[in-house]
Amino acid sequence: MKAICLLGLLVVVAIGRLETANGAGACGKSTPEMEALKLAPCAMAAQDEKSDVPDNCCQQVKKLGQNPGCLCAVMLSDTAKSSGIKPEVAITIPKRCNLADRPVGYKCGCKFSSLTHC
Incomplete structure (x- = not known):
């Protein structure tokens, strides 16, 4: 048995x-690490909530936001962690870009326990 x-x-x-x-x-077919690299224009905006969000960052976030599972995988990727982004600031980018179709309240798991209720 x-x-x-x-x-x-x-x-x-x-x-x-x-x-x-x-x-x-x-x-x-892509990896979260490769998708994280596409968000390089968002680096400053993901570290400082008061910084401007570049248009090319908003475009990439809009594309990535169409797949919330991938967005979470990117946020949890080693590339994102090692780049110095602050998840609590990064999650404000879709709103700062005035994106109408953003995954409101989507949870990326307990790794962001300060952001979600696990």
């Missing part, structure tokens, strides 16, 4: 890896 359970677990893990390799991740 244990052997069957172990085999089942290995199959599930293998399928999960295949789906990720084939582009079924949060950001489709």
Whole structure:
């Protein structure tokens, strides 16, 4: 019985890896790290709530905001963390860009426990 359970677990893990390799991740065929790099124009705006948000930043945020799962994956990525962004400031960018269709109240998990109720 244990052997069957172990085999089942290995199959599930293998399928999960295949789906990720084939582009079924949060950001489709791209990785959250690659998507985070596209948000380079937002660097200052993600560190200082009083700084202006460049138009090219707003355009990238609008594109990324169409996939809230990818947006969260980007916010939680190592690239975003190492760039010095402040998540509590970064989440204000869609509003500062006056984006009408922004994911209001979308939660990115307990890693932002100061921002969400887990």
